[in-house]
Amino acid sequence: MNAWTNAQTIVGADGKPAFVVLPYQEFLNLYREQELIPHAVVQAAILSDATPVKAWREHLRLLQQEVALRLGISQPAYARQENSRKPRPRTLEKIAAALGLTPEQINF
Structure with a gap:
């Protein structure tokens, strides 16, 4: 997938991706699309x-x-x-x- 995103990847001490930070509205959109239940x-x-x-x-x-x-x-x-x-x-x-x-x- 080559879609543009405002996500920021945070790399851990081992050099591998550890976290992803994205704008809250994008998170909410993904959250709603996935139909998750907290x-x-x-x-x-x-x-x-x-x-x-x-x-x-x-x-x-x-x-x-x-x-x-x-x-x-x-x-x-x-x-x-x-x-x-x-x-x-x-x-x-x-x-x-x-x-x-x-x-x-x-x-x-």
């Missing part, structure tokens, strides 16, 4: 028995009210969706979009 989200879902939707919302530091506003629904209606163990696929798509995620990221 460890903190998985950990919250497992250890706290939170739904993936709730774990993501808390990771993104959003209130239920904020997500409800993005969805155009009431906070209690959103709370029911967030706590559902088997939300409908279309509901997951809408919540994922409201959180800036893909349905695959939110449905693990």
